[in-house]
Ligand code: SF4
């Protein structure tokens with residue numbers, strides 16, 4: 370009778386061919402090893418297909434030890450999915466606390482793709498005690514030692530009075546209870562105070578995101594002022610944002626978000642050239658270039674689903690951006706290949722147990738992109754400031770990608786954790802499929818990069834069979 374092997378291959382093993390060699394990568398541990406020689410192909414085939422029993426007798430002992438350490442070979446009875454589930458659940462509790470404050474739902478620009486339900490609804494000084502009280506309680510209960518505040522809108526700087534008061538109150542709270550404080554802001558760059566550096570320092574902002582929709586002509590056409598909102602009719606929202614970025618790069622990291630669609634993708638080269646000529650990549654805080662796709666981020670933006678760039682076209686644009694920026698370090702984490710694909714240990718703010726988004730309406734949401742959606746608050750503010758649970762509260766608490774039908778059998782799971790949970794809530798299977806396409810192309814590039822190879826997106830990608838493997842042993 371043949372003895373059943375003690376070890377089996379991990380279902381999270383991948384193989385990337387690099388010249389004559391192969392790189393084995395395990396998404397659960399993040400380990401990677403380069404294997405060469407005639408036996409490498411056989412070994413890769415043995416380890417990277419559907420999970421199977423592996424008789425280790427014919428494999429050198431040192432290699433077996435390496436494969437065991439890297440999680441490529443595991444005990445027959447080891448529950449890999451269970452381990453990922455434990456990791457995910459503990460990350461929800463451990464992820465640092467982020468308080469996103471929607472200072473206002475109002476915006477001075479009328480971008481064609483904006484899904485926000487613009488209104489004059491805004492937080493004010495009277496909301497500060499409740500916000501500080503909630504934060505104090507949550508910091509005490511979680512024993513977290515840091516607080517990050519994200520100023521969000523609409524255009525958050527249209528309500529600078531609220532930022533001034535709330536920021537000082539939250540900083541004072543953190544000082545009092547010995548918790549570290551930091552902040553960030555997402556802005557269209559049109560209504561900053563003259564003393565940009567002073568504002569950043571006063572509010573301890575460590576990251577600002579300023580969005581561009583192309584070069585001046587395209588940007589001004591797309592990011593046009595709403596009626597009666599321009600300081601004067603000749604004001605260019607592009608020039609205003611450029612002046613703000615000029616000021617910011619001495620004092621803070623700036624993510625330049627280039628929003629691409631069919632109509633402005635041709636501006637990419639010119640825009641990166643503009644940033645280079647302006648010296649933005651060589652400043653005390655070199656700008657970070659972020660390529661984003663104008664997309665149906667929210668259920669309210671379904672009208673964009675037909676105009677957004679398909680994933681393959683967007684990936685080609687990403688590839689172009691990688692060639693155009695001076696070096697990979699100036700690309701954000703979604704665009705760069707140089708960020709090693711480690712298994713995830715933190716969740717987005719929407720899933721973090723101790724994070725919350727306060728809407729301009731005073732309701733609490735899990736995800737910033739849901740602010741203002743009437744059926745989406747997880748806690749509704751009543752007339753007496755008392756909060757009552759919203760319809761989706763339990764869904765967010767229970768969401769677990771390891772229990773989702775597709776994600777639970779997906780070999781990208783440890784590095785993806787189901788992508789955007791809001792898409793699961795909305796049942797947006799198209800976007801979730803695009804997430805799969807992203808990893809099939811991006812993961813080989815990220816792995817190869819660590820071994821000094823800039824793999825073109827067209828050179829190699831993982832297949833559906835690599836992603837979804839049978840759950841039972843072959
Ligand atoms: S790639 Fe798709 S199926 Fe896989 S974990 Fe991410 S969202 Fe789920």
Ligand code: SF4
Pocket residue numbers: 717718719720735736737738788789790791792
């Ligand atoms: S749920 Fe999605 S959109 Fe919202 S914060 Fe998380 S990743 Fe971002």
